[in-house]
Amino acid sequence: MEATKTLELNVEEIRKDFPILHQKVEGRPLAYFDNAASTQKPQVVIDAISEYYQTINSNVHRGVHHLSQKATDAFEKGRSIVRKHLNAAQNHEIIFTKGVTDSINLVASSLGKGLIKEGDEIIISTLEHHSNIVPWQMLCQQTGAVLKVIPVNDAGELVQEEYEKLLSRKTKLVAVNHVSNALGTVNPIADMIAKAHAVGAWFLVDGAQSVPHMKVDVQALDADFYTFSSHKIFGPTGLGVLYGKESILEELPPYQGGGEMIAEVTFEKTTYAGLPHKFEAGTPHIEAGVVLGKALDYVNTIGLDRIAAYEKELLDYGTEQLRNNFSNIRFIGEAKEKASVISFLLGDIHPYDIGVLLDKMGIATRTGHHCTQPLMKHFGIPGTMRASFAFYNTKAEIDQMVEALAKAEMMLS
Amino acid sequence: METIQERQNEIIEEFELFDDWMQKYEYLIELGKSLPLIDEQFKTEDNIIKGCQSQVWLHATNNGELVRYTADSDAILTKGLIALMIRVLDGQAPKEIVDAKMDFVDAIGLKEHLSPTRANGLLNMIKQMKFYALAMQAK
Numbered sequence: 074m075e076a077t078k079t080l081e082l083n084v085e086e087i088r089k090d091f092p093i094l095h096q097k098v099e100g101r102p103l104a105y106f107d108n109a110a111s112t113q114k115p116q117v118v119i120d121a122i123s124e125y126y127q128t129i130n131s132n133v134h135r136g137v138h139h140l141s142q143k144a145t146d147a148f149e150k151g152r153s154i155v156r157k158h159l160n161a162a163q164n165h166e167i168i169f170t171k172g173v174t175d176s177i178n179l180v181a182s183s184l185g186k187g188l189i190k191e192g193d194e195i196i197i198s199t200l201e202h203h204s205n206i207v208p209w210q211m212l213c214q215q216t217g218a219v220l221k222v223i224p225v226n227d228a229g230e231l232v233q234e235e236y237e238k239l240l241s242r243k244t245k246l247v248a249v250n251h252v253s254n255a256l257g258t259v260n261p262i263a264d265m266i267a268k269a270h271a272v273g274a275w276f277l278v279d280g281a282q283s284v285p286h287m288k289v290d291v292q293a294l295d296a297d298f299y300t301f302s303s304h305k306i307f308g309p310t311g312l313g314v315l316y317g318k319e320s321i322l323e324e325l326p327p328y329q330g331g332g333e334m335i336a337e338v339t340f341e342k343t344t345y346a347g348l349p350h351k352f353e354a355g356t357p358h359i360e361a362g363v364v365l366g367k368a369l370d371y372v373n374t375i376g377l378d379r380i381a382a383y384e385k386e387l388l389d390y391g392t393e394q395l396r397n398n399f400s401n402i403r404f405i406g407e408a409k410e411k412a413s414v415i416s417f418l419l420g421d422i423h424p425y426d427i428g429v430l431l432d433k434m435g436i437a438t439r440t441g442h443h444c445t446q447p448l449m450k451h452f453g454i455p456g457t458m459r460a461s462f463a464f465y466n467t468k469a470e471i472d473q474m475v476e477a478l479a480k481a482e483m484m485l486s
Numbered sequence: 487m488e489t490i491q492e493r494q495n496e497i498i499e500e501f502e503l504f505d506d507w508m509q510k511y512e513y514l515i516e517l518g519k520s521l522p523l524i525d526e527q528f529k530t531e532d533n534i535i536k537g538c539q540s541q542v543w544l545h546a547t548n549n550g551e552l553v554r555y556t557a558d559s560d561a562i563l564t565k566g567l568i569a570l571m572i573r574v575l576d577g578q579a580p581k582e583i584v585d586a587k588m589d590f591v592d593a594i595g596l597k598e599h600l601s602p603t604r605a606n607g608l609l610n611m612i613k614q615m616k617f618y619a620l621a622m623q624a625k
Contacts, residue, residue, distance in 0.1 A: 099507065423561040425539040425606060429599075430563075433507050441539050455560060456539070484512055485562060 081379045081386075088465050090115040090371075101435030104470035109254050109282060109414055109461035110439055112307045114368075121367040122309065125360045133359050134333060134350070148359050151366035152349070158369045159299065160290040161316050165348040168322070169357050172313035173281045174204040176300035177248070179315060179352060180277055181208035183325040184246065191217030194243040196274075198223040198231050199451055200253040200260070203444040205279045209248060223249070225451060229256040229406035237268060244274040251283035255443040255459070256406025257388075257414030259283070263294050270295065275321065281305055285463070286384060286412050288377045291316050303361055308368035312361035315352070322348050329354040380464045384413035387462045391415050391471045398475050399482070405457045413462040416443075419478070422485050424458045430481035431458075436474050490582055493574045494590035501594035510595070514566030521569040524558040535614060537607030540564045544611055546618040552577050553619050557611065564606050567591075567599055571608075575615055583619035588612060 088094055093113045096103050105113060125147070131140035133148045155167045170176045189195070195209050195218055213220045221244075223236045231249070240247075247269040251262050266276040277298035283289060284301035291299045296316070303312040317325070327334055327345055331354035336344040345351045372380070392415060395402055401420040419427060428440030441456040442449045449456055460474060488496075504510045524533075528545035535542040540561035547554045555576045559565045574590065575583050591597050600609050 423540060425561040426563050428539075430511065433511070455541075484508070484515060 082375065082383045082464060084383070084465065084467055087375070088467075090117070091465050092116060092119070094465060098435040098437070099433050102473070104436045104466070104473050106460040106462065106466065106470070106474065107437045107439050108285075108463040108466075109305075109443075109459065111304050111310070112285060112463055113465070114307055114309075115371050117371050118307060118309070118364055118368050121364045122360060125363050129363075130360070132356055144359055144363075147363040147366075148357070151362040151364070154366035154369050155314050158289075158373070159284075159314075159316055160292050162292060163319060166316055166319050166322065168315040168317065168349045168352045169362055170300070170313040170315050170352075171311060171358070172302040172304075173279055173300050174208075174313075176298075176313050176315035177205055177277070177279065178208045179328040180298055180317075180325075181212045183328050183352075185212050185215050186326040188325070189216045189218050189245055192243065193218040193245045194221055194239075194241070195219070196221045196223060196236070196239050196244055196247040196249075196269075198236075198249045198260075199225045199448055200229070200231065200256065200258060201248070201250060201445065201447075202254050202279065202281070203446070205248055205250060206447070218245070219243075222447075225258075225448070228408050229253065229258045230408045231258075231260055231265075233261070233265075236265065240268060240272045240274070242272055244269065244272050246275045246277060248277040248279065250279040250281070251289070252280075252286065252412045252414075253406065253445075253448075254282050254414070255445040255448055255457070256408065256416050257282075257411040257461075258406055258408035259287075259410035259412055261410075262296070266295050266297075282412060282414075285372075286377075287381050297321055303365045303368065306365075306368060307372060308365040309358075309361040312358045312365055314365075319348065322352070325352075327351050327354070331355045333357070375464065383464050384462055387466055387468065387471065388413045388415065390468050391460065391462070391474075394471055394475050395478075398479065405452055405454065414459060415461075416457040416459045418454065418457055419482055420486070422482065424456045426485055427458055427478065427481050430484060431474070431477050434473075434477035434480065436477050438474075487577070490574055490578055490586045494588070494593075497570060497573070497590050498593045511563070514596075515562055516566070517569040518559075518562040518565030521558070521565050521572070522556065524556040528556070529558065535607045535610045537564075537610070540606045542568065542607035542611045544614050546615070548580075548622050551579065553580055553583060553622060555615060559607065561606065563599075564608060567596065567608055568611065571612060571615065580619040580623040584616055584623060586616075 091113050129143040131144040133145040152164050152167050156164050221239045223231050252259050269276045275297040278296045280299050280301040285306040297318050299316040301314055304310040334346050334351050334354040336346050403418045405416040424440040439459045524543050524545050529543050533543045533545050542559045544557045555572050557568045
């Protein structure tokens with residue numbers, strides 16, 4: 074069928090850039106629908122990793138020799154590409170971390186060093202990934218601050234009236250995802266940030282699921298912190314980005330101590346380096362910093378607007394096909410604004426059983442609680458089946474999934 | 487009484503009849519459906535083995551000589567595998583259970599289900615079955 078061509082994207086051509094997609098699993102063509110967990114890498118990214126080690130590998134910063142200069146330039150160019158991508162005002166507002174989890178732990182840990190006090194309040198939401206819950210719980214335990222949680226409605230949207238009620242002068246920080254990993258809900262972040270600012274609170278956005286799918290402008294959003302992971306946007310694993318407003322990053326004490334983050338060390342006292350190095354103790358993931366730039370260039374060449382439009386098409390097609398083919402389907406998360414994630418259950422069938430059988434038919438999905446146990450508890454379910462799409466997926470692959478689901482359902486009932 | 491090894495060999499022979507994965511999994515599903523359920527009173531927090539993907543309840547008793555197991559899971563494929571484990575180990579002597587090598591899982595091509603990454607609770611269930619036998623043996 075004419076499934077892979079749209080007016081917007083030549084998906085057939087794009088798929089050629091991703092060597093991993095062209096393989097068989099259990100004798101059937103692989104359909105990779107686990108993009109919310111991690112994305113595949115285009116050839117330019119794979120090549121850039123090997124090129125880095127073949128040509129400029131060396132430790133960055135403060136090296137006088139040729140290779141160190143080259144590596145430093147390439148690493149800092151990566152930072153600059155990230156800055157442009159997020160439309161941050163300055164390069165040193167971009168901190169390289171290990172990933173979103175590490176970014177959130179950095180902020181929580183640094184805030185715990187005197188900026189959050191007993192009785193202060195931190196607001197998160199029911200939609201959060203464990204990585205945007207546990208660090209705040211730990212901070213609250215440590216400081217005596219109080220954690221408040223924005224509830225969700227049946228569609229999986231945050232209840233904005235309740236959020237407004239939770240906000241007060243006691244609120245010091247709000248930490249919410251831009252897009253829910255489990256349900257795909259797109260949260261009205263700009264509006265939520267403005268409301269937090271009105272009571273003097275800072276706002277951290279977990280952008281793990283938004284940055285790969287939509288244009289993000291941290292200045293337009295007026296976000297205080299915004300974080301995403303490289304591996305979810307077609308870059309290498311082990312690298313994340315934490316954007317922070319300069320004035321706030323200056324105010325925050327450092328996270329970890331070590332090399333790179335110092336200005337001067339004596340046994341009596343250490344003075345810290347300026348931004349961004351104050352938050353980048355130790356040798357960074359240099360190769361990934363260089364290569365993330367290539368991944369973002371690749372995405373921007375295709376264009377996030379076109380990507381978003383095509384992924385919306387996949388989302389609508391997938392939702393419609395599932396609804397038409399399975400009378401007992403229950404969609405978990407039916408927000409009006411959704412990213413390309415479909416979370417669902419079929420009748421009483423356990424998601425694990427379907428996931429295992431789908432894998433036997435070449436379909437890679439994710440089953441379980443998606444690291445959002447409180448959210449699953451809210452819906453009273455053990456977990457869901459989740460298909461999450463990227464721009465290299467096709468409608469033909471969705472058809473393959475629907476067919477496999479029908480077979481799995483037949484076997485299990 | 488059949489030994490643990492004899493029971494494993496039987497299962498291996500049964501699985502040799504299947505031509506493809508579908509038949510194998512259909513059989514597992516059948517086994518899962520026919521597994522005598524654990525008595526509701528034993529489906530307690532104490533007896534639960536939490537996996538990330540599916541959970542398992544295991545209850546063990548003994549008559550002083552032999553160990554009896556009942557178990558359940560919320561996922562049917564996990565239940566099917568549990569049925570096989572129980573078929574092999576139920577009613578055996580503690581020493582035999584402790585020493586048992588559960589090679590049949592590999593031989594019937596279902597080893598992936600015991601991988602820690604599956605996080606379905608099965609691996610810990612086998613450990614728990616052996617722990618119980620070990621504790622009984624020590625008495």
